Amino acid sequence: MTHTNKALSSQSFLLLGATLLAWQIVMYCAASYFHIGRPLLNIDYAFILILSFFTPRPISILLFLIVILIDYFMLPVQILPFTRLIDFIYFIGKLEFINRSITFSLAGCIILAITVSIFTMNIAKKSSKLTLILTFNLFIISSAISKTITEESHDNRFYRVANKYFSDSVFLYAYNYRTSGFVSSSNLKNQSLSETKDTRALCININCDLPPENKTLFIINESWGDYKDPKTQEEILKPVNSWILTKGTISFTGLTVEAELKELCGLHAESLYFKETNIEDFKNCYPEKIKKLGYKTYSYHAAGSMMYDRHHWYPLAGFEKSTFFDTQKWPARCYSFPGACDKDIAQKIINDIKKPGIALFYWLTLNTHHNYNLKDLKTKTFNCKELDIKNNEICRNAKLQNQFFLILKNIILNLSELEENLTIIIVGDHSPPITNTQAKELYFNTKKVPYIKIKLQHRNTK
Template sequence: MFYPLVVLFVFVDVILLVCQVFPFVRLQDVAYLMGFIPAAAVTWQILTCLLMVAVVIAFMLFLFSVKRSSFLGCLALLNFSLLFYAFSVYGGDVDRGKFWRVPESVPVSSQIVYFYTYRQGAFLEKYFEEGRPFTKAAYKGATELWFDKEAGFQDKVLLIVNESWGATLNPLVGERLISPLRNLKNVDVVEYGSKDFVGATVAGELRELCRLQPNHFNLSDVSEGFEDCLPGRFKRQGYYTHAIHGAVGLMYDRIHWYPRVGFDERVFFESRSWQERCYSFPGACDLELMVTQLSPMLEREGKRFIYWLTLNTHSYYDARDLRGDYFDCAEYGVLPEGEACRNLKLQAQFFKGLAGVLSELSSGVDVLVVGDHSPPMFDQREKEAVFVDSKVSYVRLRVK
């Protein structure tokens, strides 16, 4: 009985640790997404292997200590470790009321109890409704206004779901990122703000495309529920619909469900030959996609709805994807060597590139850029010093 309990406690600790970075809801989703590890960035492959090795080594060392030491000695060591941990976190000034984390900094608590209690909440219960792949989104997307009107769009409509574009604590940082758009003479910034959201990338996509949230991530065989999504709506208004994403189409089964959502044309990493391959997540580089795919689509004749899910601002925010330095982290009090700084530099590069594309357009376009989720980071203290947790940014534009 003793050993199974140890395994259970370690398992819950590991799950909650992972969920602090990636807030997965179902254990089945974790197992499903593990199948995509070979397509992930090398950094994630190494970290996954190290995590598995660390868990095995920790468990083996525990068993060894139990066999070699007295029970009272092991118990004393365990209690000393727990006491040290309690004092290290108690009374801290960091807000711990975050998703998947104990809501208060208390000296004694239980991850097991919290794990069970949280999963009984009304929000998570929606993910386990039998027989339904989707439920109505718990968070309103920035595209809500587009669902509410059937006319009044320009001939070109561009929706960009921007990977890991969160809301910053310092509003000047956010303004600095979108400043290339504000400086364009042919573009009006209609609205800029933030919205609440917790979830993975595919949940962010479905929030904006369909006003839905997934009950699971395995969408390869799902054929129902996509009837009222934006691409289908625009198709019924006479628009030709495009989807662009630099990763392979098998990620999150997009190669299967994008056509069912209503996209006439899909471009993935395997669709073309690319000059470069970027690093933050393996795939085509966003800057190349802007020039070779996005810009030509916007210049084609006829009514077109274009959807683009960006890639290079994906965690771990690899600095090798930077082609220039367009954001001074030190100027805004952001740690220059940290993940937050790399995220902001990559975002600044993205918006500068997008401004370049929009500046050359010869026809009017309605544009909406919105984050999929807040930027995942390993160092929560660093994230909390720069970003507002559980919020995404958005900006609405109109090219004249």
């Protein structure tokens, strides 16, 4: 190799490396701005460099563009977790509130992706085979070093990139977690709904066979567990303790949607695919029964409506109006699980309950979801040290639970002038997921969930 050729090879190597690194930094900064997980270096791009040596320029550009689009997709999927492609299509079709700035941003991202693909592949096509191999090897070595010096986080989920690898494959991450047992089960179409034998906290506290006597706010509280130490539960409930009429526990283990089906409908599901269920499956659900009697039925959940196909089965279960993350604009986003913030949902619930007439208001909370992200914590009223809670996950969960009951206190205070009586029932969906199972067993009765009942008697009561 001549001195001139060596110089050209060095220049192309530096230019190609600088171009790829610059794009990686742009993507990483975008992810960080939205508090979304992403490795600093995505090694998927390096594989396209090798393929570019053997494929025509248009094919190389297309392959590079596909990698960018996958990189793009793994950002919004952490805000709205789609388990199926059809859910993504459904969501896009519902964005009637999307504004021009978002439209222009999306168009800009596509134009930028195409421009970067063309520019990078033009450099790659002018580079020598040695340059491409060297660049590829640097990416692969960085990935190997990253996995050697950093442990993968146990908090990784299909909807959350929580690992701290500085170099990794975004495509493989997406593939591994999108084909996980949970996501796969949401595609199993052999759904069979049967009557559950589990106790229903809703029906313990109201007669599910009779029309409601009062307005009812029924809340399934995400990851609210039954503490072995009653002092801890008392401190969590402190904001609403003075209003509690009855409290207790029921036995239950299962997923959130299983708790919903059990409480609302007395049903047990065989899989997590609900898209092909029909009205006959849900004819005995409590909301459906009282809706037929002329009562209003509302539901609220801060996550996307596509999760567990709630946009499909909630109406079948009897909810005539449902509020989700994707049904309107929200002033903020929360992080423990992608979605809106419970405090903002609470304000909508207050407004709806103030409307005249007896009705059912069902709220499935969200911000106490694992991994109990302290970005969602806005209060400092719970002290873990005073209650000898030494596990960090359990402490975060307890703090967020205490915050939820502060939100509930605010709901109660805002409804002090309500003309009708209001019954509020809160039950946990399942014992909180905790990474350290020994710590969980130490603090919780893991096969039970708590419930409480609050009844507000108002001024027109005789």
